[in-house]
Amino acid sequence: MRRMKNEIEDExxxxxxxxxxxxxxxxxxxxxxxxxxxGPWTSAEDAILVDYVKKHGEGNxxxxxxxAGLSRCGKSCRLRWANHLRPxxxxxxxxxxxxxxxxxxxxxMGNKWARMSAHLPGRTDNEIKNYWNTRAKRRQRAGLPLxxxxxxxxxxxxxxxxxxxxxxxxxxxxxxxxxxSYEIHDAIIDSVKDNQGISPYVPEPPDISxxxxxxxxxxxxxxxxxxxxTSPNHKRLRESTMPFFGSSCMSTNLFYPFxxxxxxxxxxIAQSFGMQSPxxxxxxxHSSMCYSHSLSNGNSSTSKPTSEAVKLELPSLQYPExxxxxxxxxxxxxxxxxxxxxxxxxxxxxxxxxxCSSPQNNGLLxxxxxxxxxxxxxxxxxxxxxxxxxxAIPGHRADSSTLNMYETELEDYxxxxxxxxxxxxxxxxxxxxxxxxxxxxxxxxxFNGNSENQTMxxxxxxxxxxxxxxxxLQQDSGNGKNQTITTDAMSTLFGDDxxxxxxxxxxxxxxxxxxxxxxxxxxxxxxxxxSGV
DNA sequence: AACTGAGACAACCGCGTACAA
DNA sequence: GTTGTACGCGGTTGTCTCAGT
Numbered sequence: 001m002r003r004m005k006n007e008i009e010d011e012x013x014x015x016x017x018x019x020x021x022x023x024x025x026x027x028x029x030x031x032x033x034x035x036x037x038x039g040p041w042t043s044a045e046d047a048i049l050v051d052y053v054k055k056h057g058e059g060n061x062x063x064x065x066x067x068a069g070l071s072r073c074g075k076s077c078r079l080r081w082a083n084h085l086r087p088x089x090x091x092x093x094x095x096x097x098x099x100x101x102x103x104x105x106x107x108x109m110g111n112k113w114a115r116m117s118a119h120l121p122g123r124t125d126n127e128i129k130n131y132w133n134t135r136a137k138r139r140q141r142a143g144l145p146l147x148x149x150x151x152x153x154x155x156x157x158x159x160x161x162x163x164x165x166x167x168x169x170x171x172x173x174x175x176x177x178x179x180x181s182y183e184i185h186d187a188i189i190d191s192v193k194d195n196q197g198i199s200p201y202v203p204e205p206p207d208i209s210x211x212x213x214x215x216x217x218x219x220x221x222x223x224x225x226x227x228x229x230t231s232p233n234h235k236r237l238r239e240s241t242m243p244f245f246g247s248s249c250m251s252t253n254l255f256y257p258f259x260x261x262x263x264x265x266x267x268x269i270a271q272s273f274g275m276q277s278p279x280x281x282x283x284x285x286h287s288s289m290c291y292s293h294s295l296s297n298g299n300s301s302t303s304k305p306t307s308e309a310v311k312l313e314l315p316s317l318q319y320p321e322x323x324x325x326x327x328x329x330x331x332x333x334x335x336x337x338x339x340x341x342x343x344x345x346x347x348x349x350x351x352x353x354x355x356c357s358s359p360q361n362n363g364l365l366x367x368x369x370x371x372x373x374x375x376x377x378x379x380x381x382x383x384x385x386x387x388x389x390x391x392a393i394p395g396h397r398a399d400s401s402t403l404n405m406y407e408t409e410l411e412d413y414x415x416x417x418x419x420x421x422x423x424x425x426x427x428x429x430x431x432x433x434x435x436x437x438x439x440x441x442x443x444x445x446x447f448n449g450n451s452e453n454q455t456m457x458x459x460x461x462x463x464x465x466x467x468x469x470x471x472x473l474q475q476d477s478g479n480g481k482n483q484t485i486t487t488d489a490m491s492t493l494f495g496d497d498x499x500x501x502x503x504x505x506x507x508x509x510x511x512x513x514x515x516x517x518x519x520x521x522x523x524x525x526x527x528x529x530x531s532g533v
Numbered sequence: 534a535a536c537t538g539a540g541a542c543a544a545c546c547g548c549g550t551a552c553a554a
Numbered sequence: 555g556t557t558g559t560a561c562g563c564g565g566t567t568g569t570c571t572c573a574g575t
Contacts, residue, residue, distance in 0.1 A: 040543070040569085062560075078561075079544070114563055125563075126543080133565095134540060141539095 037071040041080050045070060049077055050085050058086075083124045090122025094131055102128055107147050 037045075052068040058081065061074030070077065083089075094102070098120055105116040113125035113132075120128065136146055 038545075060560085073545095074560075075546090075562095076544075082562095083543075111564065129564075130542060134542095138540085 036065075036073050036076075038076075041072075041084075045072065046080070046085055049081060053081060053085070079126075083126050088122055089124070094123075098123070099131075099135075102132060103147060106132060 048068050048070050049064060049072075052064050052070070056063070056067075061078045061081075063074075064070050064077045065072055065074060072080070101120060102116065105119055109115055111129075111132075113129040116128050117123050117125040139146060
């Protein structure tokens with residue numbers, strides 16, 4: 001197709017000729033104004049270039065323009081020859097072996113495309129670069145690490161060796177991507193500072209101390225999966241909140257209008273359910289998994305830098321290498337941009353696999369009911385355990401400063417547009433992101449708020465996808481069948497009382513103040529009911 | 534059918550470096 | 555040592571295709 005267009009251009013006269021473009025590689029001091037063509041090469045131009053190289057060999061590219069009558073700058077000629085015309089070029093998609101090699105090489109070398117191409121006969125640096133960038137983008141979107149663990153470890157070892165031998169350059173290179181992430185991050189922040197109030201969604205600059213900690217933590221995996229983040233990630237950041245929507249606000253004709261919740265509920269929630277920042281317990285990276293929208297009113301003026309700010313923007317680290325601290329018993333889930341992404345790019349992470357392979361995850365609503373009923377017994381068991389110990393999670397009480405930080409953190413990710421707010425708090429609870437199948441006993445937590453009347457019931461389940469489907473939830477806003485089913489499910493999941501409340505909320509007859517939410521972290525979904533707000 | 538977003542690919546641009554005059 | 559030229563490299567941008575909505 002592209003070639004066809006070029007053929008046409010062959011016949012038409014080059015409308016992409018740029019007048020007065022001097023060859024930036026030196027025109028031999030002729031001083032004459034040379035009209036150099038830009039844009040795609042035509043087959044005629046290719047033929048001229050090939051013919052010239054055959055006769056004169058490679059090099060002296062400016063001579064091509066002079067002697068062969070090609071209206072292209074030497075630089076362009078060299079590029080065209082190197083990337084497309086020279087013999088022994090390997091065309092077509094990369095083989096699996098090549099892809100693996102590229103990954104390994106990149107782990108060792110970083111963005112040294114030319115050096116990498118030397119290891120891949122017939123492949124050009126440009127080709128490799130394009131491949132890698134596309135791959136990185138894709139994996140970033142999917143929340144996958146840049147390097148797979150098997151590639152990471154040996155590569156890092158070699159990287160360490162090269163550090164000691166390469167001296168300054170090698171050492172610097174090791175953190176290239178990592179540093180790059182932060183540099184770009186800063187750039188984003190800067191750009192946002194200029195537009196304060198316009199984009200309240202941008203994370204704050206990472207705390208340098210956390211950055212250092214990350215480096216320490218990454219000591220054995222420093223090369224792993226720091227995906228470079230570029231400005232388009234503004235968009236990505238917004239998307240990244242999608243998995244954590246709260247259906248209580250899914251359709252404004254359901255419970256409260258979202259603005260109402262944001263204005264009246266968020267502060268209460270934040271103040272009532274003080275959950276210590278995950279950072280206080282361990283690396284920020286795990287906590288990054290489960291942040292989502294803020295319930296704040298979108299007023300970010302009081303935001304202050306918090307170390308968790310990196311979580312959405314920054315890297316999904318190589319899980320096996322990360323000290324998870326005390327925040328969960330299973331590896332953290334990768335940062336996902338959206339449920340769609342997750343579905344689109346099923347992750348190899350073991351926990352995910354177990355989820356995906358679960359027959360309960362077919363998204364059928366019946367499965368939910370079945371699942372819920374199956375779980376109800378174990379839920380009871382858990383409720384007993386929890387009530388025996390404490391109704392509040394130890395360590396989840398936070399002092400006011402922590403709360404403020406938390407609140408700020410939430411504000412940082414506030415999306416004034418999105419109606420998905422209520423699950424923020426839910427997702428702040430790392431513990432609930434871990435149970436993932438019926439084989440595991442679901443976590444069922446109740447958080448006590450500051451007020452005696454405030455409770456938060458959280459249930460962690462493998463939530464059928466259908467409940468996360470916005471369309472479906474929209475349907476649910478009516479009095480249709482889905483609502484009944486959902487209420488049934490709620491009854492089983494939460495008990496009759498809460499389910500009744502839920503039903504009242506859905507049909508608008510509720511007299512109590514509750515916020516319902518469904519949260520999703522990958523396939524680990526949770527539901528919560530916040531009472532007494 | 535029109536629109537949109539993502540992916541793949543090609544080319545350009547700016548910068549750094551090597552080298553000769 | 556300085557300057558100009560050629561070249562290589564890496565980052566970025568533009569274009570086209572395709573799939574999904």
